[in-house]
Amino acid sequence: MELLKPELGLIIWTTIILLSLIFILTKFAWKPILKGLNDREKTIAEALNTAEKTKLEMAAMKSQHEALLNEARQERSLILKEAKDMKDAIIGEARDKAKSEGAKMIEEAKREIDNQKMAAIIEVKNAAGNLVLEVSEKILRRELNSKDEQVKYINTLIEQSKLN
Amino acid sequence: MCEYLCATKKRVIALKVLKFKLFITIFLLSVFSVSLVSAAHGEEETNSTAPTEHNESKKEDGKFNAKKVILEHISDSHEWHFFSYPTGDGYKDVALPLPCILYNDVNGFSFFLFNKLHHGAIDGYSLNAEHHIGRSDGEGFYDLSITKNVFAMMISSILLIWLFRSAAKGYGARPNQAPTGLQNLMEVLVSFVRDEAAKPFLGKKTDKYLPYLLTVFFFIWINNMLGLLPGGANVTGNIAVTTTLALFTFILILTGSRKHYWMHILNPPGIPFGVKLILVPVEILGIITKPFALLIRLFANMTAGHLIVLSFLSMIFIFGQMSPIAGGGISIFSIAFSTFIYLLEMLVCALQAYIFTMLSSVFISEAIAGGHDHDEHAAEDLP
Numbered sequence: 156m157e158l159l160k161p162e163l164g165l166i167i168w169t170t171i172i173l174l175s176l177i178f179i180l181t182k183f184a185w186k187p188i189l190k191g192l193n194d195r196e197k198t199i200a201e202a203l204n205t206a207e208k209t210k211l212e213m214a215a216m217k218s219q220h221e222a223l224l225n226e227a228r229q230e231r232s233l234i235l236k237e238a239k240d241m242k243d244a245i246i247g248e249a250r251d252k253a254k255s256e257g258a259k260m261i262e263e264a265k266r267e268i269d270n271q272k273m274a275a276i277i278e279v280k281n282a283a284g285n286l287v288l289e290v291s292e293k294i295l296r297r298e299l300n301s302k303d304e305q306v307k308y309i310n311t312l313i314e315q316s317k318l319n
Numbered sequence: 320m321c322e323y324l325c326a327t328k329k330r331v332i333a334l335k336v337l338k339f340k341l342f343i344t345i346f347l348l349s350v351f352s353v354s355l356v357s358a359a360h361g362e363e364e365t366n367s368t369a370p371t372e373h374n375e376s377k378k379e380d381g382k383f384n385a386k387k388v389i390l391e392h393i394s395d396s397h398e399w400h401f402f403s404y405p406t407g408d409g410y411k412d413v414a415l416p417l418p419c420i421l422y423n424d425v426n427g428f429s430f431f432l433f434n435k436l437h438h439g440a441i442d443g444y445s446l447n448a449e450h451h452i453g454r455s456d457g458e459g460f461y462d463l464s465i466t467k468n469v470f471a472m473m474i475s476s477i478l479l480i481w482l483f484r485s486a487a488k489g490y491g492a493r494p495n496q497a498p499t500g501l502q503n504l505m506e507v508l509v510s511f512v513r514d515e516a517a518k519p520f521l522g523k524k525t526d527k528y529l530p531y532l533l534t535v536f537f538f539i540w541i542n543n544m545l546g547l548l549p550g551g552a553n554v555t556g557n558i559a560v561t562t563t564l565a566l567f568t569f570i571l572i573l574t575g576s577r578k579h580y581w582m583h584i585l586n587p588p589g590i591p592f593g594v595k596l597i598l599v600p601v602e603i604l605g606i607i608t609k610p611f612a613l614l615i616r617l618f619a620n621m622t623a624g625h626l627i628v629l630s631f632l633s634m635i636f637i638f639g640q641m642s643p644i645a646g647g648g649i650s651i652f653s654i655a656f657s658t659f660i661y662l663l664e665m666l667v668c669a670l671q672a673y674i675f676t677m678l679s680s681v682f683i684s685e686a687i688a689g690g691h692d693h694d695e696h697a698a699e700d701l702p
Contacts, residue, residue, distance in 0.1 A: 158394060158558070158622070164420075164462040165395060165559035168469040173567060176476045176538060181530040184483030188509055189529065191490025198495040 286316050383640055385633035393553045393625045396467045397433040397452065401550050417470055419444075419452065423460040433464075468560065471552030475541045483537075512536050516677040520684040524575075528683055531571065535564060536676040543621060543668035547661065555671075556621035558614070565614035568679040572610070576686040609682050613675055620671050624664040631657040 290312045294305075391400075399415040416434035421444060423429070429442040436446050440455060447453035454460055465473075482505065489502030498506045517525045517532050542554040554560055582588075584602040587595065631653045639646025 158390065161559035161562045162395065162462065163559075164464060165466065165468055165557065166563050167463060168465070169472065169560050169563035170566075172469070172472045172476055173534070173538065173563065176479065177531060177534045179480055180483060180534050180537075183480070184487045185509075185530045185533055187487040187490050188483065188506070189513070189526075191487075191494065192506065192510060192513075194490075195495050 290316060383633075383636045385630070385637060388633060389626060389629040392629055393556055393622055395552075395557055395559075397464055399467050399470065399550075399552070417465050417467060419462075419464040421452070421460050421462055421464065423454070423458060425456075425458060467552045468554050468557050471545060471554050472542065472560070475538070475545055475554070478545075479537055479541055508537070509533060512676060516673060517680050520677075520680045521687075522684075524684070524687055528571065528575075528680065531567070532676050532680055535567070535679065536672050539564070539617065539675055540669060540672035543672060544665070546621065546625070547664055547668065553621065553625055555617055556625055558618045561614040561618040564617070564675065565610040568613060568682060569610040571679075572606075572682050572686045575683055577689055579689055580686045609678075613678055613682075617671055617675055620667055624660065624667055627660045628657045628664070631660065 290309075293312060294309060397417055397419055399417060401413045401415070403410045403412045405411075414434075416432045419429070419431055419433050419436075421429045421442070423443070426442045429444065431441050433452075435441055436444065436452065439445070443454050443456055443458075444452055444460070445455055452462065452464075482501070486502045486505035489498055489500075493499070497503075512533050513525065513529060516536065517529050521528055539555055542560075545551045546553045546555060584606065585599060587598055587602070590598060634653050635646050635650045638649040
């Protein structure tokens with residue numbers, strides 16, 4: 156049957172076409188495509204590796220960071236405590252000082268008041284003495300008619316002085 | 320609820336319309352083919368007394384010869400025949416004449432276009448009764464013409480080169496980035512061949528044979544597919560083409576073969592002498608039968624597919640000659656079945672390309688296997 160007889164011409168042409176196709180496609184298509192595929196696969200694998208590594212690094216950094224943070228936190232609380240202590244001490248001191256100062260001032264005030272009081276009493280005493288002297292003078296200057304009148308007069312004087 | 324029902328109803332109606340359209344299409348096609356058949360029938364009767372040289376041989380005896388038509392469709396030719404139409408005094412062929420390159424000891428090389436032979440003999444070459452090139456002096460000659468199959472192979476090769484060249488450009492333009500468009504499509508196919516047909520068998524030797532395997536895969540596939548087009552050349556269903564493809568694999572098997580491969584054939588280890596007497600000849604035969612199976616498989620699969628489609632379509636014309644109504648009736652089934660086979664063939668196209676490629680790589684890997692000293696050679700192969 157004709158269908159089953161391979162023709163020599165067609166075999167030769169097929170060989171020529173196939174050989175040139177293999178050559179051209181290898182040079183212009185397969186090499187760049189396969190190289191591109193391999194390169195990309197490599198790049199992806201590398202990227203994945205890098206990502207994994209970065210993840211580990213990140214984890215390490217995170218723990219480091221955490222430790223640092225903890226330290227900082229401790230330090231902060233320490234500082235806060237110190238500050239509080241200092242504040243308490245300062246306030247206590249200030250209070251003590253204020254208290255003693257206040258006591259001192261009160262003491263001084265009291266003394267002043269006493270002084271003033273004494274001065275006032277002396278003044279009153281002086282004024283009373285003067286008044287007595289004045290009254291006595293007036294009494295002495297007046298004629299003393301009767302005893303009643305004297306008494307009366309003395310009373311008015313006293314009354315007057317009182318009114319004053 | 321009502322909306323849903325209405326939508327469903329609409330869909331049902333749309334489906335019915337679609338079915339109706341399909342039916343009408345098939346019906347119209349049938350009527351068209353029947354009218355063609357009857358036109359041809361009438362034409363022949365007027366022409367039967369004076370057949371011209373341009374007449375198609377299939378109608379010469381007034382009957383539709385399915386075998387001849389089918390064989391003409393699947394065999395190689397010196398012209399690319401598209402269709403023929405009836406004219407006043409016979410049939411006119413619309414065909415692309417292809418260049419003939421012939422060699423003979425007397426004339427040396429002769430170059431001419433095939434249609435020149437219609438007007439008379441050139442350099443002693445003329446058309447014989449079967450519309451083929453022959454010599455009037457009966458001497459032998461070599462036919463190195465660019466036939467329909469050669470021309471189709473050239474077209475498909477150019478198509479392949481263009482396709483993969485443009486796909487490969489993407490790697491230069493966007494290195495290490497996601498592929499786009501055509502590059503994306505081709506990359507899937509290339510990596511499929513690499514990962515499914517080459518790497519599992521060839522291992523570290525993959526890079527050496529991959530260009531050949533890729534070329535063969537895409538060459539077979541594209542020629543299979545182009546052969547399915549109406550008017551397409553049946554390239555991969557031609558035994559000369561498949562023989563050449565198998566020869567390529569055979570040469571790669573022989574050039575790549577190691578001592579281990581030949582020792583397994585000539586002196587299989589661990590087998591008693593009596594069995595060896597039977598086994599060794601079988602194994603020696605196996606050297607040839609493996610590539611032979613490759614060439615027969617591809618040839619038979621592609622030819623069978625074309626045969627079935629053409630047979631179904633020929634049925635329309637065979638029945639149409641009995642009566643136009645019978646032809647019209649059978650055309651509905653013929654078209655439905657040939658459409659089914661056509662779709663199946665599209666799968667077979669890819670499948671056969673894959674099988675040829677995969678088996679090639681299996682046979683090559685058997686030949687290059689190092690056996691016990693495999694590791695030693697493997698170490699050698701490392702860059």
